Amino acid sequence: MRVSLAVLAVVLLVTLLPAQNSTRKLRREPGEVAGRVGSAVPWAETVQAALASSKESGKPVFWYVPSVAGSPMDRKPEIDRYLRGGPFSWPSTIALLQTRFVCVDEVPRGELQARFGLRRNEFIEPGYLVLDATGKVLAKVDQITTLHPQWFEAPLRRLVGAPDEGFPGAPGLREAWQAYRDLDAEAAIAAAEKVLQQAPSAELSAEAQWLIGAALCRSGRRGEAVTRWQQLAAALPDEPLAQKAALEAEGHGPFVHAFEDFLPLPAGALQRDPVDGTRCPGVYDEAQLWQRSVSFLLRAVDDDGVYRDSQYDFGGTDSLPNVYAAVTCLAGMALLTADQRARDGALVLSAPQRERLGALLDKIRANAESEAWLALSDRDEILWSRAYALRFLAAWRAQRPGDAEALKPALQNAVGALLALQPDTGVWFHEYGNPFAIATALQALHEAKVAGVDVDQDKIDRGLRALAQNRTAQGAFTYSHTRRGQPRASIDGAAGRMPLCELALQLFGASDQDRLAAAVGAGFEHHGLLAAVRKYDDHASSLGYGGFFFWFDMLGRVEATLQLQDAADRKARLAAMRGLVLDLPEFDGCFVDSHELGRVYGTSMALLCLSRCAR
Secondary structure (H helix, E strand, O other): OOOOHHHHHHHHHHHHOOOOOOOOOOOOOOOOOHHHOOOOOOEEOOHHHHHHHHHHHOOOEEEEEOOOOOOOOOOHHHHHHHHHHOHHHOHHHHHHHHHHOEEEOOOOOHHHHHHOOOOOOOOOOOEEEEEOOOOOEEEEEOOOOOEOHHHHHHHHHHHHOOOOOOOOOOHHHHHHHHHHHOOOHHHHHHHHHHHHOOOOOHHHHHHHHHHHHHHHHHOOOHHHHHHHHHHHHHHOOOOHHHHHHHHHHOOOOOOOOOOEOOOOOOHHHHOOOOOEOEEOOOOOOHHHHHHHHHHHHHHOOOOOOOOOOOOOOOOOHHHHHHHHHHHHHHHHHHHHHHHHHHHHOOOOOOHHHHHHHHHHHHHHHHHHOOOOOOOOOOOOOHHHHHHHHHHHHHHHHHHOHHHHHHHHHHHHHHHHHHHHOOOOOOOOEOOOEOHHHHHHHHHHHHHHHHOOOOOOHHHHHHHHHHHHOOEOOOOOEOOOOOOOOOOOOOHHHHOOOHHHHHHHHHHOOOOOHHHHHHHHHHHHHOHHHHHOOOOOOOEOOOOOOEHHHHHHHHHHHHHHHOOOOOHHHHHHHHHHHHHHHHOOOEOOOOOOOOOOOOHHHHHHHHHHHHHHHOO
16 A cells, blocks of 8 residues: 555654653754755845845835744744745746845844834734835735735735736746646646656756646645655755755645645736735635635645644644644535535536545545544544544534444444543543533534434533533633632633533533523624734734634634524624635635644635535
């Protein structure tokens, strides 16, 4: 059986870790060639030096801001590599910056930071400013989480009057790029190989080999892609795309983490200047978002049916297989909904896409029924993999009742595995015991009961008591489990998690409609607090909100809203939730919150929200 290099890398990583639960984070540095990404751009040392050069040359200053002093971002080096290995490694972008701008990449501090308003929570890295020679701001873009060379170049070209020549691929690779952008990987590979047979220049050869690796990767053959990129890096180490290839092959780059692609974009996404990072509201309707998001999910998976784009390692590097499993099951739930929409005619998929969707769902089901893909010694993130595997299997049974009998053993095993994680206190946990982990487990167990699976009522009751122990008299839920005394939490600080926690109690008759409605209302009232830090990858506000809570809380709010008995209120709130989601796509029609959790997670959660808003 052929095993991809991605799978082997994870197996090797887990093998090298201590055979016990660990919170140790092993974050590797790029190798020598990969470490040179972005160096082809002529970066000045300081903004002051760049402004002086601007006065002499008449060129505006392009100021790349990789981070800001005092930022709460956890993975600053990673997102910096995404930009340096993305647009700053792309030949046409490099040429544009070299010829039309004075470039600088200084991290702002002190007076410089205050002068340009580059403070935490005001400017979320990575981003850039364009300045004239006097320091006047001509453009300011932050929160860049999706990468595409044409989108990145478009506003810069307009600013300096450079012509827009369409997708910025090498003219000699036009046929290969067209096939790639038509989602025909085999034709793209064949056309690029044909160019390589003609002894092209080093730059064209690098782009052709990069394209072949990209086509292999996006068609599920990541191991073959890595081999191709490694060969490119070894053969042409001074070419920017070869340095990018090395970065991607080592697992550091934006492409393998699904933050970058090169597919066609609508004029509406290219002709508007960015005003909120890579978010692009108003360009796509809901049907188009389903189309583009499902297509993305079909391309971003490894050949064994596992999504490995996430870098969420707060529970330690040994927890990553369980993070991958949780994200994969959430993606599976979204794809089950997409499959039903395709059957109903609401989603149009090509024959190859339908075939790929069916095969992928079968792989995800096989993974969800197995323990082979899990890190069983980890106790920090295994809850999510167990709970979402149970929810995926329950969703499969609900959508495909003909498989109910065959699914019984897997569902019962999944229930047993989730119950086994509950300690005597009743407090389910991930990195620590907390009410939203308890609520997630209870919600999954409720879906198992609906599916006809026997669940130990004593353990459910134990979980309900533990969850209620964390609710204040005002209805707020604490962040961590209350061990002693009275729970303490503010409504504004708890508003994101309140709907999910109240929902879990309500599902088992331990809450009421007034409490549920109040929790949902709090989520809406304080939504802005959650949205403000959506693209940070750590706790970023004084209330403890971070980007990784955004889609988690959004889905909890939608699912709690569905349980409201007041039909008019339920309908209005679902419409409001739908509006919030439709306002959040990235310029390519996909979704993200924390870059560390990734775009597969964000896109899957957004589709799940939309599907439930339509009920």
